[in-house]
Amino acid sequence: MSIEQDEIQKIAELARIRIADDQIGPLTDRIGEILAMADTLQSVDTSGVVPLSNPMDAIQRLREDVVTEKNRREDYQAIAPAVENGLYLVPKVID
Amino acid sequence: MHSQTVARISQGLKDREFSSVELTRYFLDRIATLDRHFNAFITVDEESALAAAAAADERLSSGNAAPLTGIPIAHKDIFCTLGMRTSCGSRMLDNFVPPYNATLIDNFQQEGAVLLGKTNMDEFAMGSSNENSFYGPTRNPWDLERVPGGSSGGSAAAVAAMLAPAATGTDTGGSIRQPAAFCGITGIKPTYGRVSRLGMVAYASSLDQAGPMAHTAEDCAILLNTMAGHDPRDSTSSEEPTDDYTAQLNQPLQGLKIGLPKEYFGEGLDASTGQHIEQALKVLEQQGATLVEVSLPHSNLTIPTYYIVAPAEASTNLSRFDGVRYGHRCEDPQDLHDLYTRTREEGFGDEVKRRILVGTYALSAGYYDAYYKKAQQIRRLIKQDFMTCFEQVDLIAGPTTPGPAFALGAKTSDPVSMYLEDVYTLAVNLAGLPGLSMPAGLVGGAPIGLQLIGKHFDESRLLNVAHQYQQQSDWHLQQPQSPAGGNA
Numbered sequence A: 001m002s003i004e005q006d007e008i009q010k011i012a013e014l015a016r017i018r019i020a021d022d023q024i025g026p027l028t029d030r031i032g033e034i035l036a037m038a039d040t041l042q043s044v045d046t047s048g049v050v051p052l053s054n055p056m057d058a059i060q061r062l063r064e065d066v067v068t069e070k071n072r073r074e075d076y077q078a079i080a081p082a083v084e085n086g087l088y089l090v091p092k093v094i095d
Numbered sequence B: 001m002h003s004q005t006v007a008r009i010s011q012g013l014k015d016r017e018f019s020s021v022e023l024t025r026y027f028l029d030r031i032a033t034l035d036r037h038f039n040a041f042i043t044v045d046e047e048s049a050l051a052a053a054a055a056a057d058e059r060l061s062s063g064n065a066a067p068l069t070g071i072p073i074a075h076k077d078i079f080c081t082l083g084m085r086t087s088c089g090s091r092m093l094d095n096f097v098p099p100y101n102a103t104l105i106d107n108f109q110q111e112g113a114v115l116l117g118k119t120n121m122d123e124f125a126m127g128s129s130n131e132n133s134f135y136g137p138t139r140n141p142w143d144l145e146r147v148p149g150g151s152s153g154g155s156a157a158a159v160a161a162m163l164a165p166a167a168t169g170t171d172t173g174g175s176i177r178q179p180a181a182f183c184g185i186t187g188i189k190p191t192y193g194r195v196s197r198l199g200m201v202a203y204a205s206s207l208d209q210a211g212p213m214a215h216t217a218e219d220c221a222i223l224l225n226t227m228a229g230h231d232p233r234d235s236t237s238s239e240e241p242t243d244d245y246t247a248q249l250n251q252p253l254q255g256l257k258i259g260l261p262k263e264y265f266g267e268g269l270d271a272s273t274g275q276h277i278e279q280a281l282k283v284l285e286q287q288g289a290t291l292v293e294v295s296l297p298h299s300n301l302t303i304p305t306y307y308i309v310a311p312a313e314a315s316t317n318l319s320r321f322d323g324v325r326y327g328h329r330c331e332d333p334q335d336l337h338d339l340y341t342r343t344r345e346e347g348f349g350d351e352v353k354r355r356i357l358v359g360t361y362a363l364s365a366g367y368y369d370a371y372y373k374k375a376q377q378i379r380r381l382i383k384q385d386f387m388t389c390f391e392q393v394d395l396i397a398g399p400t401t402p403g404p405a406f407a408l409g410a411k412t413s414d415p416v417s418m419y420l421e422d423v424y425t426l427a428v429n430l431a432g433l434p435g436l437s438m439p440a441g442l443v444g445g446a447p448i449g450l451q452l453i454g455k456h457f458d459e460s461r462l463l464n465v466a467h468q469y470q471q472q473s474d475w476h477l478q479q480p481q482s483p484a485g486g487n488a
Helices: A005-014 A021-043 A073-077 B006-014 B020-038 B046-062 B103-110 B153-160 B177-183 B217-227 B271-286 B299-320 B336-347 B350-363 B368-389 B415-422 B426-431 B459-471
Strands: B041-043 B072-076 B114-119 B166-170 B186-189 B210-214 B257-261 B290-294 B395-399 B435-443 B446-454
Touching (some): A021 B299, A021 B415, B020 B072, B041 B153, B046 B114, B103 B114, B103 B217, B114 B153, B153 B177, B186 B217, B217 B459, B271 B446, B271 B459, B299 B368, B299 B415, B350 B368, B395 B459
Antiparallel strands (some): B186 B435
8 A cells, every 4th residue: 555745744744743845755655665564464364353452362450449649740740841830831722 | 790690799799799889880980981882871870879879788788688789770761760861762751850760660779779870772662773762873782883773772782781780671572682682681571561561651552561681591580570560550560470580490491392483494584593593492402392393374474563553552652742741842832733743843753753653544544444453453363373382382482583783774764674673573572472582692793692482471481491591501601892902
C-alpha cells in the first residue's frame, strides 16, 4: 500500500506534529518503505484468529475505589512550563 | 577492581576489603576519565552517588547489608529518578526532573545500592544502534567506530568498558539483548510483567520490560532478585511469585531439551556468527543437554508485526508530551494548536516522529483492520508457535543478532535496514517470553551473543543454563582494549 504526501500531512495533523514543507517528501518516502514492509502481513489468512493485545492474555485488574496516593499537586506543577494559581497555562482557547 | 563481578564486589564489601565510598569514587573516576570516548552516560551526580555510598558503608558496618548494598549501578535514563533529570534520550525531556522514583529505582535504593549515573539510549527507546539519542551516539567499547546496539546501548557500553559493574536496561524488541550481544556482556529480558513498569517512560506498553545487564549470568540473577516482583501500582505487573534467581544456578544440565528454531539458522545469519553459536551449543550438549530442531513458522512475520504493534502503542503513549504539564515547550505559541504541533516538532527526533506517524496511520479510520488488528492476530500466531515448541523442549536457543555490531552511520538513512537487525529478538517480546543474551564469541574482534528463550516465568532456568555455560567458556571474561591503550 503506497502512501501519498497529503496522507502524511493528514496523519501528522492527527498526531499534532508540525512537519516542515521540505521534510514532507523524504518523510513520505521513508514511511512508504515501512508500510511496504508491513504489507507482507496481508498475505496471511487470519480469519477466526482472536487479536492478541496483552502477551499474557491478562485482563485489567480492578482494585478497591479508595484513595491510595497523596495530593502532590505542587510537586507536579513545579515542573510545568507555565502555571498560575494552581492552573496550567496554555494560549487562549476561547475568545 | 573494575573487572570484577557484582558477586565478587559484594563479598569484598562485606569482608571490608574496600568501602563503598572507595568503590564508588573508583568508578566515578573511570567515568570522568574514560567516558569521553564512549558517551555512555547522560547524567552523573558524583555528590549524591558518594552520599549514597557513605550511607551504604554505615549499613555494611551495622551488619544488615543486602547483596547489593554499596554496589554502584548505572540506570538507563528511561527510569524516573526523584530529583535527577530523566531525559529518555530526548530533547522533549531534556529539562524533566521527575517528582518520583520508578519502582525499580526504589527497589535498588531500599537494598542500599548506589545510583552511579543515568545511561545514554536511543530516544524513547526507539532504535537498535543508540544513534537516535539527543545526546549523541554511544560508541562500542570494542571498536569505537561501531555502534553499541540499542536502545540500552549506554548501559551495555558502560558495563563493557567497566565504567559500572552492572546496569539496568529495558527491552521492547531486543533493547537489552542486542546491545548485550554487541558489547560482550550478559543481559536478560524477563517475562512481560515480571518487573514493574511504574516510572519507566512508556514506549510500547504491551511489550516493554526492564531487566539487568552485567558481566555474568550470576550477576544478572543477583540484580533480578532486587528488580522482580509484583507492584500494585502497575496494573500489568504479574502476581506470579518470584524465585530466588540465584538458587538454581548450579543445577546440572542433564536431561535438558533445547530447541533450535531452523528459521534462526538460515539465510541472513553471518557465517562466522553461526559457527560460534554452533560451538556454544556443543558446549551445552557436552554438559548434558539434548539439542532438538524445532520450527517457528511465522518468524518471517515478526518484523512487520512488531513495526505495526509497537508504533501504534507508541503513538498513543507519546501523545502525553504536549508542552503543557512537563518537558519541552516551544517559544511563543500563537494558539493551542501551534503549542502542540511546534512543541512536538522540536521535541521529537526523526525516528520517534516516524514511529508516531506510522502508528497513527495504523490506528486511523479505514486502516485499523488492515494493519493494527491484522498485526495483533498474527501476534497470536507468533505466540502459538512458541507454545507449540515448549510442549517439546524446555527452552529455545539461537543467535541474538544476525552478526556483530555494525559501523556507526551504516544504517541511519534506511530505517527498514535498521529494523532487520531485530529479526531474532522481536518475537520474544510479542509473545511476552523471557530472553537472555550472553557472550559466545568474537567475530572480527567484535562480540556476538547466544540467545536463550524460555517459557513464561522460567527466568531461573535461563540463568541456570547461562551460568553453566559460563563455567565452561571464557567469552564473558574477555575485555575490550582501553581507548587509552592496554587493557581497559
